[in-house]
Amino acid sequence: MVAQTLTASPTLYMLVNATHILSIGLLTGAIIPLDLRLMGFFRNVPVHVIGPFLSRSAMIGVLLAIASGLTLFTVRADKYVQNPAFLAKMGLLCLGIANALFFQTIAPWRQHYDAGTKQLPARILAGISLVTWISSVIAGRWIGFI
Template sequence: MSETALARALITRPTLYIFANAAHILSIGVLAGSIILLDLRILGLFREPRLSVLGPFLARSAMVGVVFSIVTGFIIFSVDAVEYAANPAFLTKLGLLVAGIANALALHASPGWRVALDSNEAPVPTRIGAALSILIWISAIVAGRWIGFI
């Protein structure tokens, strides 16, 4: 993969790599900021604004963050795919990314999500999913930082 035109451009023009890395960090910020605020709201940390107003907006924002973090992550991965693919922290991060996305999809497909939007109060299983979400996404960020130390 390191032989693609994109990888060569990032390797031969370090400024491009810096911008790709910065874009990845910004997209993770959008993802984590959105999803953690949504999860804290589901957990009842604050009561306003109503979940029916805040929830869909933050869920869409988190989705944008996920998409951009995957795209920018793939760009960074292309620079040294073989090394990244062998890195346990990278593999852990990928597993957590999949788990976070699966948890979000399950949460939003559950009847509890609709109840939470309609009543402004999340049922216990939905709260458990929100707590799990916070744990997964923070763990994914930690695993991502860990990549450079292995």
């Protein structure tokens, strides 16, 4: 039903596609600066100030990207499940979400960064996050070329 509606309406398909792209922009636009800060860049910016806002923005972005992506998926599901780039993107998406959930379970990272204490586990998780989300975007762009 969803696939038929999208295929019948190029305008609706375009709007859902634009929503997907904007959602990815919100996700990466929030997570990249936060990851860089947690890795030690921009030390003059307190984590407790930007962390909650950026992590919530990234969460909204990923939720919107998943919702719009699932909608787009319905149009060519049979082709996507055979596309290695799509499968890589899904794996990276799962890794990124798992990393973020794990990261949230080690809440003391917020206090230590502002106190100036180095937190190697948080830096490592931020690095994994940075590489994972950027790779996910690259894999997503790769889908159309396979």
